[in-house]
Amino acid sequence: MKIVACIKYSLTLSELKVDPATRELRLATTPQRVGTIDRNVLEAAVVLKPEGSTVHGLTLAPAGAREAFREAIAMGLDDLTIVDSTNWAAGGPMATAAVLAAAIQKMGDVDLVVCGEASDDGVTYQVPPRLAERLGWPLLAYARNIALAGATLTADRDLDIGMQSVACDLPLVLTVTQETNTPRRPTLMDAVKAKKKPVVVWQPEADLGLSAEALQAAGGVTRIAQEGIVIARKEQLFQGDDMKALANQLLDALLAEHVVAE
Amino acid sequence: MAKLLVYSEEAGVARELLAKARQVAGTQGFTEVGVVALGAAAAATAAIWGEWGADVVYTVAEPALDVYNPETYTAALAGVIEQVQPVVVLVGATKRGLEVNGRVAERLGAGAVSWCDDFSYDAASQSVTAKCLVYTGIGNNTYRINVLPALAAVPPGVFHEQAFAGHSAAVIAVPVAIPAARMRVLANSVKADTGRRLQDAPVIVDVGQGMRNREDLAMAEELAGLLNGQVACSRPISSERDWFPEWLGLSGLKLSPDLCITLGVSGSIQHTIGIRESKLIVAVNSDENAGIFAQADYGIHADLYQFVPALIEAIKTRSVTKK
Numbered sequence: 001m002k003i004v005a006c007i008k009y010s011l012t013l014s015e016l017k018v019d020p021a022t023r024e025l026r027l028a029t030t031p032q033r034v035g036t037i038d039r040n041v042l043e044a045a046v047v048l049k050p051e052g053s054t055v056h057g058l059t060l061a062p063a064g065a066r067e068a069f070r071e072a073i074a075m076g077l078d079d080l081t082i083v084d085s086t087n088w089a090a091g092g093p094m095a096t097a098a099v100l101a102a103a104i105q106k107m108g109d110v111d112l113v114v115c116g117e118a119s120d121d122g123v124t125y126q127v128p129p130r131l132a133e134r135l136g137w138p139l140l141a142y143a144r145n146i147a148l149a150g151a152t153l154t155a156d157r158d159l160d161i162g163m164q165s166v167a168c169d170l171p172l173v174l175t176v177t178q179e180t181n182t183p184r185r186p187t188l189m190d191a192v193k194a195k196k197k198p199v200v201v202w203q204p205e206a207d208l209g210l211s212a213e214a215l216q217a218a219g220g221v222t223r224i225a226q227e228g229i230v231i232a233r234k235e236q237l238f239q240g241d242d243m244k245a246l247a248n249q250l251l252d253a254l255l256a257e258h259v260v261a262e
Numbered sequence: 263m264a265k266l267l268v269y270s271e272e273a274g275v276a277r278e279l280l281a282k283a284r285q286v287a288g289t290q291g292f293t294e295v296g297v298v299a300l301g302a303a304a305a306a307t308a309a310i311w312g313e314w315g316a317d318v319v320y321t322v323a324e325p326a327l328d329v330y331n332p333e334t335y336t337a338a339l340a341g342v343i344e345q346v347q348p349v350v351v352l353v354g355a356t357k358r359g360l361e362v363n364g365r366v367a368e369r370l371g372a373g374a375v376s377w378c379d380d381f382s383y384d385a386a387s388q389s390v391t392a393k394c395l396v397y398t399g400i401g402n403n404t405y406r407i408n409v410l411p412a413l414a415a416v417p418p419g420v421f422h423e424q425a426f427a428g429h430s431a432a433v434i435a436v437p438v439a440i441p442a443a444r445m446r447v448l449a450n451s452v453k454a455d456t457g458r459r460l461q462d463a464p465v466i467v468d469v470g471q472g473m474r475n476r477e478d479l480a481m482a483e484e485l486a487g488l489l490n491g492q493v494a495c496s497r498p499i500s501s502e503r504d505w506f507p508e509w510l511g512l513s514g515l516k517l518s519p520d521l522c523i524t525l526g527v528s529g530s531i532q533h534t535i536g537i538r539e540s541k542l543i544v545a546v547n548s549d550e551n552a553g554i555f556a557q558a559d560y561g562i563h564a565d566l567y568q569f570v571p572a573l574i575e576a577i578k579t580r581s582v583t584k585k
């Protein structure tokens with residue numbers, strides 16, 4: 001059996017700052033890393049892997065970021081394919097799904113694709129359903145309590161209203177949430193072994209036969225403005241060991257704000 | 263003929279989207295506001311959507327659609343869109359709405375955006391402009407969508423339902439063939455509805471993972487009770503610990519109380535987007551560097567287990583109330 005884990009080199013959103021004067025999002029200075037949800041993806045893929053199977057990492061990322069994937073590989077990937085986005089001019093979930101689908105088809109004989117419910121940074125929730133549609137496979141999204149018996153996968157889908165227990169035959173696209181599992185921490189041994197694992201780099205145009213221009217046009221969505229959201233708060237911090245004093249300080253502040261009355 | 267279509271498998275969310283659609287229909291030149299009702303049961307009560315603002319209810323009365331399955335719902339919604347040919351489709355961005363939205367967009371080659379909180383249609387240029395939350399709410403992007411229909415996934419709670427007394431809707435059955443789904447639904451367990459209306463509470467006590475045990479909720483309940491408020495929580499408190507059916511944040515409720523008191527909430531943006539419209543935010547956290555302090559008016563750097571009892575005591579001693 002062949003499993004593909006789709007992972008993303010993502011912006012660390014907790015570090016993304018808004019320029020208070022210009023409201024510009026400081027994207028260029030925000031550090032990037034393989035996302036936290038991607039650890040759940042890798043854990044799910046590695047745990048599911050039956051005897052004699054292989055797990056392949058797949059990402060659309062700048063080839064120059066390959067070192068950032070070292071730990072992801074160490075979590076149990078047999079190899080990693082980077083579709084190089086360095087000179088790739090198409091953005092958005094539609095183009096990303098097209099790239100991933102083309103790469104999965106080129107890999108051949110894939111039985112299961114695992115994705116995060118949404119990426120750490122884009123969070124559009126569009127890529128997995130679009131990928132499933134492109135591949136013509138069912139999408140089993142928001143999966144918890146995942147089990148694989150032969151060629152049938154069962155899971156509980158964590159929906160807003162409750163759990164939906166489902167069964168589905170492979171091939172399929174699976175998405176996981178941060179609640180799905182607890183990602184493993186690779187050991188030093190794993191990290192050493194990871195250095196020997198192959199990293200393949202494909203170019204979307206030359207190797208996958210895709211056209212950024214055509215995909216961008218077909219996507220039909222163009223960004224025309226961007227603005228950071230600034231919400232000013234007082235940010236007043238009360239501290240000290242005397243809880244009674246702290247409580248009274250807070251009540252005084254709330255009374256002064258007229259949100260409560262005495 | 264510029265039609266706007268609304269779809270959500272959650273009736274409450276569909277009502278919110280319909281209200282917005284009805285409000286802008288005249289100014290943006292929509293000739294029709296439609297809503298999709300899927301399943302035999304939903305089709306039987308389709309006429310109720312008139313007073314929520316719909317001109318037309320498009321039904322697919324297949325019994326197979328009485329149980330939600332993303333494959334059959336994708337087929338049904340894609341089929342309705344193909345036949346109705348709207349220029350804008352508003353989809354409720356629940357987890358179910360999002361999985362259907364992406365797949366329908368891919369199937370139809372439609373332009374799609376997520377986390378939309380405002381939109382406008384321009385008949386002259388045949389394009390839709392959509393304002394969307396990006397980076398989980400740190401910013402806004404404005405997009406032009408010129409491959410129509412434009413599918414816009416709108417989070418619950420962005421718009422507000424409104425009854426349009428006397429407005430009535432035509433019911434039109436749309437013939438759509440629903441293929442058998444490959445993913446089989448074995449069982450659905452629905453979280454018990456507590457019937458709480460968090461949206462109406464003037465004070466919210468927002469509990470995060472800093473609260474260790476379910477019994478400790480009693481202290482949050484007491485604090486909320488003294489201030490005429492309600493207790494709400496972050497997603498892990500609901501999804502991992504199952505203390506409450508609903509949570510606040512990007513994928514949950516968005517509230518705007520007079521006062522929100524967070525207890526043991528770290529301040530991740532996916533959560534604070536659910537409380538940032540509060541008039542005043544108080545944060546209690548034992549980690550001096552917790553991100554929540556930068557998003558609060560008053561921060562209390564303390565162990566909630568020590569501070570909350572002291573606060574309750576002080577409220578009682580000083581007879582502090584919420585008007």
Ligand SMILES: Cc1cc2nc3c(=O)[nH]c(=O)nc-3n(C[C@H](O)[C@H](O)[C@H](O)COP(=O)(O)OP(=O)(O)OC[C@H]3O[C@@H](n4cnc5c(N)ncnc54)[C@H](O)[C@@H]3O)c2cc1C
Pocket residue numbers: 037118120123178469470471472473495496497498499509510511512513514525526527528529530532533536546547548549552564565566567
């Ligand atoms: C795509 C996506 C969507 C998401 N949507 C949502 C959403 O809608 N809503 C949501 O809430 N989350 C959402 N999340 C999860 C979110 O990223 C955070 O993981 C989550 O909100 C953290 O919850 P928390 O603050 O309760 O817990 P934690 O981050 O674990 O924080 C606990 C805090 O409690 C403090 N603490 C511990 N002990 C004490 C004590 N004794 N006294 C005082 N303080 C204490 C700690 O210092 C810490 O700051 C989403 C995540 C993803 C990836």
